[in-house]
Amino acid sequence: MEEIVTEARPLKPPVKRQRRRWSWNTVKEQRQLIYMSVPLLAYIILFAYVPVWGWTMAFQDYKPARSFGEQTWVGFKHFQFLFTDDNFMRVLRNTLAMSIINLVLGFATAIILALLLNEIKKTFWKRTVQTISYLPHFLSWIIVTGIVATSLASDGIINDLLMKLNLIDKPIIWLSEGKYFWGVVGASHVWKEVGWNTIIYLAAMSSIDPALYEAADIDGANRYHKMWSITLPGIRPTIVILLIMSIGHILEAGFEVQYLLGNGLIVDWSETIDIFVLKYGIAQGNYSLATAGGIFKTFVSITMLLLANWTAKRLGEERLL
Amino acid sequence: MGDRKRVLLRFGAVLLLALSVTVAGCSGGNTKGTDAGTTNNAGGSEVGPEQPFEISVFLGEAGQQPTADNKIYKKIKDELGVTFKFEFLAGDKNQKLGVMIAGADYPDMITADTKLTAAGAVIPLEDIIEQHAPNLKKHFEKYWNQMKDPNDGHIYYLPNYGAYNSEVSDTYYSGPAFWIQKAVLKEFNYPTPKTLDEYFELIAKYKEKYPTIDGQPTIGFEILNYDWKNWGLLNPPQHLIGHPNDGGVVVNDGVGEIFADKDYAKDYYQKLNEVNAQGLLDKEAFTQNYDQYMAKLSSGAVLGMFDQHWNFGSAVDSLKTQDKLERTYVGLPLVYDLSTKDYYRDRPSLNLNNGFGITVNAKDPVKIIKVLDKLIEEDWQKLLTWGVEGEDYQVNEEGRFIKTQEQRDNASDATWKLANKADAYYGTAPKIEGYFSDGNATAASNQPEEYQASLKPFDKEVLDAYGFNSYVDFFSPPPENPIYYPAWSVDLVEGSPAKIANTKLNELSTKYLPKAILATTTEFEATWKEYVSEIQKLDIKAYEDRINEVLKWRIDNWTVK
Amino acid sequence: MRRRQGAVEPLVFHTFNTVFMIMLVIVTLYPFLNTIVVSFNAGNDTIRGGLYLWPRQFTLQNYKAVFASGTIYDAFLISVARTVLSTILNIFLTTMLAYAISRREYIFRKPITAIFVLTMYFNAGLIPGYFLMKDLHLLNNFLVYVLPSMISAFNLIVIRTYIGTISESLVESARIDGAGDFKIFWRLIFPLCKPVLATIALFVAVGAWNSWFDAFLYTSSRQELSTLQYELMKLLSSSMNANSNPAVANGVGMEHMTQVTPISIRAAITIVASVPILMVYPFMQKYFVVGLNVGSVKE
16 A cells, blocks of 8 residues: 555656667667657658748748748848837737736636546536536637627626626626726636636546545545645646646737727727737738747747746756756 | 668758758749730630630638539530639638738639739739720720729729719618618608707707617617727718718818818717717727627617618618617718718729739630620620529519519528529629619619619608608719729728828727717817827828828829820 | 544535536536527527527528538538548657657657747748648648648647656566567557547547638638538638628618528537537547546545
């Protein structure tokens, strides 16, 4: 029993084989690993890295009809347009705010829901709840925002409910106030994705050794103890890895929700970088500006990713890289 | 040892592959056609069933593939030997055109876009029309100069609408207006409000009398300001001072200037501010989306709004199916004061930068133009618009075309149309508009008999009360269009300072105008000042200069000498 | 003390949990249910709004409009083919690579991981991507649905993390028995990864099923290669166009009575597009509840 408990602590697998120094002998010894991975490396370089020559567009006034040699080079003009626009700081703030709200809410709700689902004993009921909770994932944002807008209308269900509970005495026009907007976006995301996001945690939970729970039962641990000291540590590597990956996406607050729910009154709170780049980039046939926006986002992403990874290393957590 | 070699070989192969792709990618855009002018005399065999000919067409608009046995396309194939292979756009046009241009992957025929012209993707058409297309030449005779590209004087596209062969007596108005529920007019014995003040007075009186309609709170005035559908908020000022729809500018003596920051614009928004204080404006006007707007209109509780009729057509349909005819709308051409003549209704103008062009990839442009030339003959046009005689319409003893109710229903059934109409072609093709030589209208909707048949008794009652034949009579007959009209069709050139200034102006208006309207009467002044000063920070000059440059070019070149 | 807690506490917890789950079910079922209701309701009645849990004017018109176009049956088959092929390829290749980079002794472990991870954070852009497909002769080619997306870095890392939780001693003992890396991967790791592979298969299948952008960009000029999602997308856009394009709306004239509006078409399309893929999930569920039950049975 004892042995199982120590072994199944998944965080620190016994590291017996250290990484080898690079020598022909090692290559030969690891040739099967090489066959399994290097062709795929070549594949990803071809499909993901080779097209990066297109980033040169950000430094040109790119015209699709011209060949590479005929393009006009303009240096940092498009980056300058981006960074010096009056609205840029505002859209950056909005993007960060909504992205952080989505990140925190998204993680917290999905983990809590996964833990609670895990406590349901009846398989049928559990599967039913799971299946239903991930349905909204399959609806497009336009449908979901449509329902959100109807629910938030002055005669919508939210206002009705608050009035009946006597929390307010006249309907709130939710979408006319910037201060509510970020919350509305965050809540909409949770509504649409919480069920879907639990899937990965539930899969991770299934790798936890049942013997651990049995041992804990014998020790008389209660439900919360088991959640806290068995289930959560069991999915901890997954949580940490997903968190690091998401932190890299800090500038991806999306544009559809904000675009569909936004309006003139709250544009100062709703507009994100993606909307900004869309409006002045692709919508104007300005592929260069769109590319410059993309490069900026990549730069921030990778910086944040490395920072998060470094922090995880410092804290002795699972690392991405 | 063998392993090592193999590993090295693979690395090498990957590197080579990667490199070759990079090089190929860089030179990818190089293959654009340079032989645009030289194809004129190539090919051009006769059009007929013995020589089958396929034309690939890209339509820069959403649409559905006609059925394989579509009766009109079958006729075209049987009699002309021509098949069309359509590709419809679903998704973002800018993205699709971007890759199409970059890869020079064009079909034979394509719908107009200034990006394509700029990329040299389409061939000049004026010479091959002169030589091979007498019908098209005649069709566009009056409009020849207008079709020329302002940049190089060539004709690249054949406009799909706006080339009329005679004056049309409209029975149906789908343009901008202040709309008011017929019930309001009926309630007060059919008055004709002419000014903004009279209009809101009527609405206020009605709302006071009927605070609810069918159990729902009455909404006095509605404004839609959602996404690109923001003309309900932005456009009224130009009409209120007696100008037609020129988009963002008002044109006087051939010179345009923006009106967003002018005092006559302020007057309108100040009025709306008062209207809001009176409680007539929908509280949710500026936060609603299009679906919510339509829901309110179709509930019958909205007394009035500024909009273009086609934008709320489905709400009207819904009201009709609910038998709430008195809740449908009449368009009113309001002005600030009675000394101003209304100019909402305009004469049709040529639909520039629309219609088909022939691409540099087309193997036989002459034959394509011959096909288009054939299809603009009257018999083909009748087939394309009215359909097959006896099946889709009847001809009565006087030679007039009429439809049965079933035939009318078919014409609005999207599924039926896929098998029985050639809309994918007809929508973008050059077409005869006005009247056929036998006096029948080219479109069923303009045939007076068809209009009369569509009128319900309630409509007749309303029209009789005013002594009008149709609702169009509320509007003054449109004068001859100024040569340069309309200014909204000026191509601002994407990514140019003019276009950016326009985008930013739009942004400011959708942001500040709602604030100003919802502000208290005292705050209005301050908000308006802020709005105007924000506008002044923009490069409005670039925008106005671009408009005026093109207007001047039009005046110089479009005049028929 | 412990005994009393054991008796009352689970009851409180389960009551709370059940109530919470019921609320969750209501809140998350509603949008889908509402979409179904809209899809069965007459278009020009739906436009009035106020439609919640039951259709006011029942009709099959919206579904008729969706199925009227003959193109969607072929497109359905293409969609199924691409989804199945993508899922199989993704599962096999991604797990294989994940195994390789989970080996701590592997000399290329770090560079390969980094190169894949970074792909999540950049995008070369539309036009260079198009050139690549063109140069590889993938335009208007079925393989363009499968080849560019055989491995996703996200899935790779998820599987790698999962493999990391599998006891190293299992691998060690297999190696002592003389198994090579490929054999260890195929015989040992792959079967052990079932729960996470079920999840990844779901992610890949849903992604492949729902994507339309590749059809839009790369195969739009060959109708026979069109996918279900793209056909539905075309249907939706054309219905929106018919209702919002002044030229089209004018042409139709004053008496057009649209039976089918964009809102109702969109609802019907959503149902048609998502029901086939929804079938996959319950099927996958059985792979990842195993093992869980054992621990929580005894209280």
